[in-house]
């Protein structure tokens with residue numbers, strides 16, 4: 001039952017020791033947009049670029065062999081982290097967005113018939129909406145939305161009603177809302193979907209930095225995440241898929257590496273995972289992702305979870321006490337990830353983030369690529385403070401104090 005040594009963790013992340021402007025230290029509350037990178041990830045990327053900046057798979061020289069080994073090792077690490085035995089089921093993409101597009105387009109194209117239904121929720125990020133809209137339009141399938149409860153929780157009764165006509169073929173859900181931190185009951189969703197013959201995709205973009213995802217234990221068909229939100233580099237992410245689906249799917253990108261044989265008119269696809277990895281991949285970034293997975297696994301997951309739980313509890317307490325501040329979603333933090341979406345009376349979220357930035361405080365403002373959720377809330381935009389293992393309660397107090405003084409500044413005007 002050891003506590004997380006937050007000071008040691010903070011020392012791993014260079015920007016946390018820096019000043020954003022002279023005399024102004026960084027307070028980073030934007031990890032849901034992208035997480036900071038630990039030194040081990042930075043070093044892995046540097047080592048690849050400096051010491052073995054060769055292409056993978058094709059070369060028969062020593063640098064290429066080293067690059068290939070590190071690259072494929074990263075795939076093995078990701079597979080193991082997701083509870084998957086076969087690394088060929090881990091497809092590297094540019095990120096969550098490309099991963100969901102690949103699943104929607106390639107799996108959807110042969111799976112959906114006119115009148116079939118795709119179930120999404122009002123919580124989803126645009127990356128888990130628009131690809132489904134596109135394939136629905138192409139195949140004649142339709143979208144159905146799980147409504148949220150008054151507390152903005154995922155409503156399983158609403159979910160159940162969408163299956164009445166037996167047409168649901170796919171359920172795609174986020175593992176954690178990037179606006180409110182709410183975690184849909186993915187185990188129950190996956191179980192109920194499976195019972196009714198529907199496939200399941202988990203958008204783990206937000207959840208994976210905070211909780212383990214075992215895709216085999218959950219028995220989901222697809223899962224997607226981005227390296228940059230789990231302390232890795234930008235430009236790379238993962239689509240996990242069950243082998244039966246990946247085998248049946250047609251590649252979306254054609255080119256080098258994804259083929260075994262090319263003739264003038266035809267080509268024979270390569271084996272998994274290469275079939276879906278046309279062209280030169282983001283090699284250093286994939287290797288950096290491998291280092292990020294190592295970083296995550298070296299942590300005491302229980303201690304991190306306790307620390308993040310304490311952060312979200314504290315944030316609700318002190319931010320909730322700021323006059324005129326409204327936290328989006330349930331007041332209770334049980335079952336929530338470390339994300340606080342909020343509005344502050346009389347301020348626009350964008351102005352708020354600019355004012356906070358003067359004190360070195362980084363938050364995010366806007367619709368957070370979740371416009372249907374904001375429509376449901378009846379607001380065009382919101383502010384968001386998101387936390388990771390390197391944040392402290394003290395920093396959150398500073399955020400609350402800064403919000404309080406902005407509020408009184410505006411009142412005086």
Ligand code: PMP
Nearest residue numbers: 095096097125127178205206226
């Ligand atoms: N899904 C969710 C829940 C997200 O928060 C994000 C990133 N904001 C994405 C998908 C898209 O991830 P990326 O931009 O890395 O492709």
